[in-house]
Amino acid sequence: MNQNGLKKELLPRHVQFLALAGMIGTGIFKGSGDTLAVAGPGVIISYLLGGVLLMIVMVALAEMAVVYPQHNVQHLVHKAFGFRVSFVVGWLYWVNWTLVTIVEILAAGSFLQFWFPAVPLWLLSALCALLIIGINSFQVKFYGEMEFWFASIKIIALVLFIFLGGAVLLGFTSFAPATPTEHLLGHGGFFPNGLHGVFSACFIVMFSFGGSELIGVAISETKDVEKVLPKVIKGVVVRVILFYILPITIIAGLIPWNQVAGNESPFIQVMDAIGIPGVAHIMNFILLTAVLSAANSGIFATSRTMFALAEKGEAPILFKKVSGTGTPIAAIGVNGMLLLIGAGLAYFAPESIIGTMMTIPGFTMLLLWLSICAAQLKLRPTYTNMPAFKMRLFPATTIIGIVGLVIIFLGSTFSNGVSIGTVVCFTTLGVLIICAFIKSKHQQGDKSNPRKTA
Numbered sequence: 001m002n003q004n005g006l007k008k009e010l011l012p013r014h015v016q017f018l019a020l021a022g023m024i025g026t027g028i029f030k031g032s033g034d035t036l037a038v039a040g041p042g043v044i045i046s047y048l049l050g051g052v053l054l055m056i057v058m059v060a061l062a063e064m065a066v067v068y069p070q071h072n073v074q075h076l077v078h079k080a081f082g083f084r085v086s087f088v089v090g091w092l093y094w095v096n097w098t099l100v101t102i103v104e105i106l107a108a109g110s111f112l113q114f115w116f117p118a119v120p121l122w123l124l125s126a127l128c129a130l131l132i133i134g135i136n137s138f139q140v141k142f143y144g145e146m147e148f149w150f151a152s153i154k155i156i157a158l159v160l161f162i163f164l165g166g167a168v169l170l171g172f173t174s175f176a177p178a179t180p181t182e183h184l185l186g187h188g189g190f191f192p193n194g195l196h197g198v199f200s201a202c203f204i205v206m207f208s209f210g211g212s213e214l215i216g217v218a219i220s221e222t223k224d225v226e227k228v229l230p231k232v233i234k235g236v237v238v239r240v241i242l243f244y245i246l247p248i249t250i251i252a253g254l255i256p257w258n259q260v261a262g263n264e265s266p267f268i269q270v271m272d273a274i275g276i277p278g279v280a281h282i283m284n285f286i287l288l289t290a291v292l293s294a295a296n297s298g299i300f301a302t303s304r305t306m307f308a309l310a311e312k313g314e315a316p317i318l319f320k321k322v323s324g325t326g327t328p329i330a331a332i333g334v335n336g337m338l339l340l341i342g343a344g345l346a347y348f349a350p351e352s353i354i355g356t357m358m359t360i361p362g363f364t365m366l367l368l369w370l371s372i373c374a375a376q377l378k379l380r381p382t383y384t385n386m387p388a389f390k391m392r393l394f395p396a397t398t399i400i401g402i403v404g405l406v407i408i409f410l411g412s413t414f415s416n417g418v419s420i421g422t423v424v425c426f427t428t429l430g431v432l433i434i435c436a437f438i439k440s441k442h443q444q445g446d447k448s449n450p451r452k453t454a
Contacts, residue, residue, distance in 0.1 A: 024154050024243055028208060029287050032248055033266045035204050039197035041184045041252040043205075044245060046198050049404075050205035051241040056401030057369045059391050060376035066387040067379075073372065074308035080375035087314045087436040088429070089371045094305045095428055096364035098335065099357055100210075101298030102342030104291045105129050106354050109346065111288040114280075121350045125343035128292060133336035136299045137327065150293035157286045158243050161267060165250035168274060175274050180253055187256045203412035206369075206405075207362035209240065299335055306331040314439065363425035366409045373401045 035043040064076050071079065073093075078086035109125030116124065135146050167173065169180050177183055184190060191198065251266045255273060260266050265287060271279035307328040309315035323329040345353050376391065377398050391397055413422055 024151070024158070024240065024290070028158075028244055028247065029265050029267055029290050031204055031208050032244075032251065033260045035201045035208075036248070036252060036257045036260050036266065038193065038204070039201040040188060040190070040192035040257040042191040042193070042195075042198045043201045044249055044252070046201040046205045047241070047244050047248060049198075050202060050209055051245075053206070053369075053401055053404050053408075054209050054240070056391075056397055056404075057372050059389075060373050060398060060401070063387060063390050064376055064379060066389055067383050067385070072304070072308055073368075074305060074312070076379070077371050077375050078312055080378040081371075083312070083314070084433075084436040084440050085371070086312060087309075087439060088432045089368060090305060090309045090312075090314055091432050091435075092364050092429065093368050094302055094309070096361045096368065097298045097301040097305065098338055098342075100361045101132075101295050101302060101335075101339060102345075103354060103357050103361075104295035104298060105132070105339060105343055106346055106357075107291040108288055108295065109343070110354070111284055111291065114284045120347070122344055122346040125346055126340055128295070129336070129339040129343050132292065132295050132299050133332065133339065135296060136303065136332050136336075137323075137329065146296065150289060150296060153286065153289045154293060155239075155243070158247060161270075162246050162250065164274075165247070165254060165270060169250055169253045173274070175254075177254065182253075183256050184249075184253050187258055192257070199408075199411060202408045203362055203366075205244075206408055207365055208244070210361070210365035295339075299332065299339065302335040303328050303331040306335065360420070360424050363409070363413070363422070364428075366405055366412075367429075370402060370405050370409070373398050373405070377402070 035046060039046055061073070061076075065071070068076060068079065074086065074090045077089045105125050105128050106121070108128040109121045109123075112124040112128070113119065113121060168176055170176070171180070193200075247267075251260070251270055254270050255266065260269065265283065267286075268280065268283045271283060276282075306315055306319045307322075310317055310319035310331075319328065319331045319334070321328070321330040377395055380391075380394060413425075
């Protein structure tokens with residue numbers, strides 16, 4: 001096994017599409033129906049607010065990455081706050097992406113059942129898991145190429161939907177509403193559930209945007225970080241905001257928000273309403289590609305996070321092992337086993353497993369974004385050289401980002417009562433904090449005992 005570390009083989013287009021792949025998935029193709037149900041057409045404002053917070057987090061991450069080009073997110077948090085906070089954030093992020101990846105694999109299996117209804121969900125999900133594990137076992141450049149094409153399919157589909165749906169909304173077909181604003185302003189108005197609905201939808205929106213920080217995970221395997229990262233982040237933020245806000249506007253303009261079915265993608269509903277032949281098969285293929293892409297990003301995130309934890313002594317040294325092609329093969333193996341176990345859970349509860357697990361990751365994603373902003377707030381005064389790409393109006397901008405994320409976190413945690421996601425999130429957080437203190441004391445004991453450190 002090669003112990004030298006990860007290889008820098010990700011190209012700019014790989015990194016850019018890696019972040020897009022993490023963000024453009026079930027959050028837009030399926031989750032957009034949930035946000036419309038909560039806020040109505042006013043969800044457009046929710047996505048704009050989420051986009052502002054996304055920009056703050058990404059700029060903070062890019063600034064730190066330019067100053068410390070050899071540090072990924074895990075390293076940056078460790079540098080800012082030390083072992084205990086880094087331990088909690090790192091493992092929390094790993095838990096988050098492990099759950100997200102399992103959900104995406106289960107979703108992929110459910111989409112395959114559209115064509116193979118007689119095959120059980122757990123088996124189809126396991127086959128998808130094996131495919132993703134195989135892709136990630138090769139050198140990282142191969143993974144980047146696969147993710148590039150996975151993400152390309154999703155983006156092309158969104159672009160075509162925007163052009164087609166926009167043409168319909170503007171009256172170029174017979175299906176067009178009486179006016180482009182008929183559904184946007186009707187059925188209770190633009191804010192049918194008031195501002196409360198707009199802010200309530202922000203939690204789902206932030207979860208949908210989750211995955212952008214994969215750029216930070218991939219930093220240590222990216223060439224020319226100082227030149228590449230600022231351009232990539234600017235492009236990703238603009239594209240993601242457009243790929244969410246424009247499709248949502250089109251959906252809300254073509255279908256009454258209160259008629260969006262919760263168990264079906266609103267994209268399929270729009271296409272069905274327009275009357276495009278074969279739409280079900282086309283959209284099912286796109287949805288399958290979307291979730292496989294997100295799962296592909298997820299196994300990358302979990303394995304690299306585990307590798308970074310091992311580098312800092314926060315995970316067993318076994319996970320520092322890399323293959324001859326420069327991939328963290330031990331971490332991929334362990335996370336791959338968990339992925340197969342997650343697919344097996346569908347054997348016991350095929351109807352409810354996806355919905356139950358989807359309630360958890362949003363909380364951990366918000367905590368991670370908070371840690372990125374807090375790390376930038378702490379590290380900025382310690383820079384030896386101020387980078388050309390930096391946060392404007394610091395520290396006010398970063399503080400605004402932190403306050404916004406805290407409000408969304410607290411609001412989504414307590415406004416609708418105690419959910420399964422809330423219980424799991426705070427239980428996991430408590431366990432990790434206890435483990436961090438135990439591990440920290442153990443390390444201090446080793447340093448103070450010459451026989452152990454010898």
